[in-house]
Amino acid sequence: MTIIYLAIGSNQGDRLANVQTGLAALAPAVQLTSYSSVYETAAAYVEDQPPFLNAVVAGTTDLAPHALLALLKQIEHACGRRPGLRYGPRPLDLDILLYGDQQLQSADLIIPHPRMFERDFVLRPLAEIAPKLVSSEQLAQASQGSVLAIAYPATQLHL
Numbered sequence: 001m002t003i004i005y006l007a008i009g010s011n012q013g014d015r016l017a018n019v020q021t022g023l024a025a026l027a028p029a030v031q032l033t034s035y036s037s038v039y040e041t042a043a044a045y046v047e048d049q050p051p052f053l054n055a056v057v058a059g060t061t062d063l064a065p066h067a068l069l070a071l072l073k074q075i076e077h078a079c080g081r082r083p084g085l086r087y088g089p090r091p092l093d094l095d096i097l098l099y100g101d102q103q104l105q106s107a108d109l110i111i112p113h114p115r116m117f118e119r120d121f122v123l124r125p126l127a128e129i130a131p132k133l134v135s136s137e138q139l140a141q142a143s144q145g146s147v148l149a150i151a152y153p154a155t156q157l158h159l
């Protein structure tokens, strides 16, 4: 059983429903244990697209890292995501931030997520559920995707 942290985002369709559906689909392979608030965030990288909802969750799983990645891609697809512009709009995005204390560098999977520490929309919700994992310096330096507001409380994610 490994402790994992996942980032979730949506900026197309019914964004909250997409996040809720995506998290519910993780069961039974992933048992979620902590949920951040849901943040409204300005789109980073490709700025000319609708704002995102972003959250971070923690959980436990027996899935190996690549099996977990395959599950996340399957859930994104079931939520209507199709190949598109890098950093472009999508109904659902699920990323592996951390997988225990494992470090992994393969062609299709890098853990810790290589861009997590530049992303305000990841570090703010991660700091909320795991303050020891994020320093105040890291929070201050994360510049991509400014957090606009807390849009929904974490209780909206417990289904």
Ligand SMILES: Nc1ncnc2c1ncn2[C@@H]1O[C@H](COP(=O)(O)OP(=O)(O)OP(=O)(O)O)[C@@H](O)[C@H]1O
Residues within 6 Å of the ligand: 069, 085, 086, 087, 088, 093, 094, 095, 096, 097, 107, 108, 109, 110, 111, 112, 113, 114, 115
């Ligand atoms: N830790 C990770 N979590 C999820 N995907 C990863 C990770 N490391 C590498 N990838 C690879 O990144 C590919 C592109 O992912 P995705 O389409 O979500 O990118 P993106 O959201 O546009 O950008 P980013 O990866 O920076 O969030 C995935 O198909 C996956 O193989």
Ligand SMILES: Nc1nc2c(c(=O)[nH]1)N=C(CO)CN2
Residues within 6 Å of the ligand: 008, 009, 010, 041, 042, 043, 044, 045, 046, 052, 054, 086, 087, 088, 093, 121, 144, 145, 146
């Ligand atoms: N604020 C914010 N911006 C983004 C996000 C995201 O989840 N939140 N995801 C993207 C696709 O990788 C590109 N830009």
